[in-house]
Amino acid sequence: MTKIKVGVIGCGSIAKYRHIPEYAGNENVELVAFCDIVLERAQKFAHEYNAKAYTNYKELLKQEEVDVISVCTPNALHAPISIAALEAFKHVLCEKPMATSAEEADAMVAAAESSGKTLMIAHNQRFVPSHSKARSIIESGNLGKIYSFRTAFGHGGPESWSADGSNSWFFDKKRAFIGAMGDLGVHKTDLLRYLLGEEFVEAAAFVETSAKQNSTVDDNAVCILKTESGIIGTLAASWAYNGTEDNSTVFYAENGIMRLEDDPDYSLIIEYKNGNSERHSLGAIQSNAEGKQTSTQVIEHFIDCILNDSEPLVNGEEGKKSLAVILAALDSHEKKQIVPI
Template sequence: MINIGIIGCGNIARSRHIPEYDSNSDCVLTGYYNPNTAKAEEMADRYGGKVYASAEALLAEPMIDAVSVCTSNDSHAALSIAAMRAGKHVLCEKPMACSLSEAEEMVRVAKETGRLLMIGLNQRFMPAHTEAKEYLERGVIGKVLSFRTTFGHGGPEMFMKVKDMNSWFFRKEKAAMGAMADLGVHKIDLIHYLLGERTVRVSARLNTLDKRSDSGELISVDDNAICLMETESGALGTVTASWTYYGRPDNSTVLFGSKGIMRLYDDPEHSLIINLADGNVITGRASPMDFRAPSGVIDSWIESIKAGRVLEADGESALDAMKTVFAAISSSETGNCIKI
């Protein structure tokens, strides 16, 4: 039985990590830490396990094998590194870190300590995306020449019990980055996963257009970003990330290949649909997107721990996605195309 500790008992821990661990018969929820202890106590009462007075106390618990780091972005790297040094395997939420050097250090410490490091890049596990990967590997749409991918919704406040425009999500000192790192990183990682290629060049523009704190000032991180990417094979595409899609969210990806076009979560009826150049149409098995469905991250993480290697979304692939995010920020600041 794998003993799990939870660091940070906010929205993602409560809605995804904790219930998904609870449903997995190979692990047990053993401990929780949150600065506001009431949140940790609520989880311990509901799911069992002990509340710790600090992250250090939780990490010093010999019984705990692995932790989920579900805190605000500013503490991801330090907590993950401390956890690996304390002998724990780490599943850390995205974005993995606030700077390139922090992200690189996380990967380095994973290697040095021999601990597993996975990042919560859950788009890899969405049914139409795993199905798409199968079609791509079989060459059904040929070579991917270009793509567009978008993740936009009304912003983090949509998921808060009480709307808080002064939340850490909107403050640079806690979040470091906005929509591009929060949502864009998912889509960059998805493109890397689907194409099996990394990004080599980036031009981007990040702006804060609409979101304001309670005092009426624009928030200090980007709420919209558009990034032009070139992958290793020369495929060109755009990644759009937005916190200001105030109607229906857009979580779609379209891949334009030499033999056809694949649409993922783009068609109202079919989560995966392929229009081939010869006129044939293939529709996938995946059902429509359902945000209440289990993410698949935790089951894969538990299988990874059992296997002794990260099966999907390891620290290195997350680092590749973050390199693209940081290049996009740098491109927006300098006006230059950034080579990675």
């Protein structure tokens, strides 16, 4: 069988630790092109995979043999590169946040529709085993009505993860557009929408830059969100959690409490109000920590969708809805009021 030929645009840490090894481990894929403004980064991977290296993504997109593009660039380039790739009739897997505005997100969705190619946004939280299990539990009705939630995604910041350390584009508003809210918070808006099975309609938020010097983006945010059925809860996104990473979610429901990734030994715990409990050890959640680079399942799902001509779990429309919550949170902070989503 002819393999799907992949080009990676942006050869920093997310490509190095997630996209490239997961493509390389997929028997249906051949990595054929790498692009980065730092030529040495692209050349390193090109040499390793017997591929071509580029510093100009437009030159890469001219290559007819390339079937798929992974967009792993700074956030401000996600939309323009994704749109150009779709217009060149390439399937696209784009890192999050998918865009810097609703207008850009709409343009990406339109480009995918007009090209007939697949657009997927790399939200990996839906694929975490505890989260998949939680969705089925909520759907089963065992917890009864969901009243509230709290979720957090925080660590010490991208400087320990990014290829450029403390000089990373993550801290530059012009290139990043958004900080911890876009890096981490958008993952949790996507997860909550997926688990609750409904959309958020209102947001209120405090979004601050307090922990990182020489940063022009947010590094600490707390949001209050409300769904269409009236479920309310909090979402925290932070680069100021200078200890163990927090990637937990808790649901407070009619029949008990469900805790996800909130215990080191059990990834899903349910404490029922009748005194019974469940504890599930379902495997470690994906982490940036050294030695925890397990598969996100994102690339596997993306390639399967291309092979089977099926719609990705996180398509452009889904990515746009998750982005909208983050944009509303920013708007709320600026206006100092609750805003509709």
